[in-house]
Amino acid sequence: MGPILEVRGLSKRFGGIVAVNNFSLQIDKGEIIGLIGPNGAGKTTLFNLVTGLIKPDSGTVLFEGRNITRLKPHKIANLGLARTFQNTQSFKQMLVIENVAIARFSERAMSRRNGDDDFVSKPLEALRRVNLVPPESNMFMLASQLSHGQSKRLDVARALVLEPDLLLLDEPFGGLGKIEMTIMSSLIKKLHDEGLTIVIIEHKMRALVKLVKKLVVMHFGENIAEGPPLEIAKDSKVCEAYLGKEGVV
């Protein structure tokens, strides 16, 4: 079985800044990976490059063996690569149920509906999976009325309706309180247990290392280390990236 996602020598510069520099990475089916690195390391840019939101200067991205490097974002999403955004990006003036139902109108979901014309039950099921339905009235609220934690889970629900093979989560714990973090954490674990391949960008290490078996460390746009969390913690390059060189301070 080949890797589900393969990134080869991906580079992107914005003016004088090299955001992603000759970055390579392989993700196997069923893996759950944490992508970490100091602020500005290029993690979100990497997500944007993989999902087609911005075009790379060089390098290739293969998804399930298929070159998706210059495809439009909706094409990539319809192939089964879903994502969430760092700042929750819901359709704020639409109902919660509408927010999720939109994914039902994607080509991927349309081709998988097996002739049934029901546009509510699948989205509803997704809302239930992310713990958003009870209290029941939630789905008739406007998305803008949800709490921050609920919005984060709404984004995940929308991605799930696409029935993705790979899910990219950009800081799913960002700004969450303790209880909401537990909910999100067990949700991600449940999704992974069901066989979904997941990549998580996150700064909250304690929560992250409980979830993932492998960490990839990004620094100045490069892949400087990857491996099990315990090894990464001992890696000298990683310590340097986060804390600076010894003796400088």
Next chain:
Amino acid sequence: MSFGTYLKEIFSSRRNLVIVLLILLLFIPALTRDHYILTILIFANIFAVFGASWDILAGVIGIFSFGQAFFFGGAGYISALLNVELGLPPLMTIPLGGACGVIVGLVFGLPSLRLKGPYFTIMSLLFPTTVMALIYMFPSLSGGEAGIYGLAPISNDIAVTYLASLFLMLGSIFVLMKIASSRLGLIFRSIRDDADTAEATGINTTKYKFLSFAISGLFAGLAGAFQAHFLMSISPSIFNPVNSFNAILYAALGGMGTIFGSVGGAFIMSILNEALRGIAEFRVLIYAIAMMLVFRYLPEGIFRRVGRHFNFRLGIWGEVKKLRRSRHGSNS
């Protein structure tokens, strides 16, 4: 039941109120054949369609155009040429004007792919002005500054013209409201709220943006062609930015994103325009103050609440409503 309570009963429901207003509009020619009154109402009908065509772009898919006169005038000119040069009757030139509006709309939509938000809006100002310049450059075909005269009228009977404009308005508003509340409208609104998320959800936003431009162009084109035949002439001043702003005015006054708000906005503005003719100098001042008050106290427009009553929401609304009802049922 006394007549008073009967009336009260009717007007207690906004749906009934709208139906009463529709019947009233339909029977106006039976009440009066006054040329002056009917002319005002015909303009109101045309402007309602024009405003609604702007609303499907700005209020529903979230693309703000300051150049709506481009569709309106473009289609008007095409139908004028078809009528005067080729002798086609209005019954053909008006639909052809609408079709031309579609093409013009697609051309107009091209820069929206590269230019986002305010940049597109500024760009859109230039389109109609450019056409105006082209008309001055080729006077032999376009009639130049003087415009094109001698178009065939819609009908020699003003009452028939009024009814035609009414059907154009009702039909257009009905179709546009259907679109806005369909699955297509749901997708449009998701693009309005966040285009990147819509793309990441597998929605081809480019396709739907073009579709919205085509729809907007079609209805603005129908309105423009109708006006050209009604006035039996068209001149380059139709591309004046003020004309584009009028479309915005009607929609914003009535309630952006509601479609039917433009009807209210257009009627209020057309009637007000005539009522205040005596104090022409103060008219603009009064408008400005009125607009400021509306935007300060009713930012959602004057007619928003009527829309709520119609459950003017979404394409899966039927399914959602059923769901809601079953929930309520199981609770009680």
